[in-house]
Amino acid sequence: MWYGVQTAPSLMSKRKVNQAIQVALVEDDPGVRANLAAMLNSTPGFQCQAAYPDGFSALKHIPASRPDVVLMDINLPGMLGTECVRQLKNVAPGVPVLMLTVYDDSEQIFKSLMAGASGYLLKRTPKDKLLEAIREINSGGAPMSRQIARRVVQFFQEIEQMPAGAQKTPELQTLTDREEQVLALLAKGHAYKEIADLLAISFETVRTHIRSIYEKLHVHSRTEAVLKYLKR
Amino acid sequence: MHDHIGGMLTQVSQLSDLGLGAAPPDTPVRAHLERIGTQSRAAVQALDEIIWATNPKNDNLPRFAEYISRFADEFFETSAIRCWQEMPADLPDLPLRADLRHNIFLAIREAFHNVLKHSAAASLWLRLALSDRQLRIEIEDNGRGFDRDKAGPGGNGLENMRSRLAECGGRMTLESAPGKGTRIQFAFPL
Secondary structure, eight states, rough: OEEESSHHHHHHHHHHHHHHHEEEOOOHHHHHHHHHHHHHHHHTTEEEEEEESHHHHHHHHHOOOHSSSSEEEEOSSOOOOOHHHHHHHSSSTTTOOEEESSSSSHHHHHHHHHHTTEEEEEEEEEEEHHHHHHHHHTTTOOOOOOOHHHHHHHHHHHHHHSSOOOOHTTTTOOOOOHHHHHHHHHHTTOHHHHHHHHTTTTTTHHHHHHHHHHHHHHHHHTSSSHHHHHHO | OOOHHHHHHHHHHHHHHHHHHHHTTTTTHHHHHHHHHHHHHHHHHHHHHHHHHHHHOOOOOHHHHHHHHHHHHHHHHTTOOOEEEEEEOOOOOOOOOHHHHHHHHHHHHHHHIIIIIIOOEEEEEEEEEETTTTEEEEEEOOOOOOOOTSOOOHHHHHHHHHHHHHHHEEEEEEEEOOOOOOEEEEEEOO
């Protein structure tokens, strides 16, 4: 904890409570882009701050414009959304990214999450659910589907079975028992609130576990062993 | 090509949402807009299914399990039925032929339709287990069940499922009784 010129934390939280959530779009299809912007701007509490047609312009502007949430298409031309989110995490850390995809392409989705995305949605998701997901991510949430939960468990199992030389770099971490329990309940179909009750922990602690799992994935994605895994 | 169609249909569903946002409450146009949304989403979902069925990258057990898991989620998402799943996270990377996985998928979808239409269940369990290269998929609900000796609803559907399983060299078993829910099991060799 430190104190300084930025008594910013309190200002920040006030801003988030009172003002519209600033959303940046990265989407190449002009029609989808316009519809998403219209959905945001016609809903109180949301504002489309900017809309970029490709990853390059997003990388150029987002570090300075600091939106609250970025919605990013997975299938961008030129630079894939997966690559864009990876670079964005370096130049604008702390700006959460929600991936959007037309089809349920589990490979690209998992790669985006490894690259640092905070979740994903299908583009056909109805408006109310889309807005709910943005709100959730803006308030520090980390949504995870049960398919991803299973994939994460599988991923860490494979990491642990890798030859000792490949995995024993200091930043490679495994899941804690608690994190494994959370993932197992998630995979079965329990909501975060139910997981909190079942494990006798708070809702916020469940979220913290999920965020930490995402963070471990993200750390792993930078190691060579995992790059090999992803290229299979 | 399919990316383009998927993108256009996605726009239709988004525009129906935008229309709903602007339509006055309690007017018949709302029902039409809602239907445009549901239908266009169903169309993208159908395309999703075709892409999945034809992509050879999916010809293996883990991809198959993942697909039926999210299909189940989307299928029951807007219903009153809660979908529970018990699926191993460590399924081996066994090959699964395209015709086989598609047949089994269609049988599962048929079973889901029956649960949705006839069971009045509160919960459904989707279980998948592998032992000795025999895959077992179980769909159980806690709904009203039915008497198997009386020709109940969905009789044709049951026959369809049975023949789909037979085509895959597998078999289907069914347990149900009035008030006792229904349990369907598909078993086939990999």
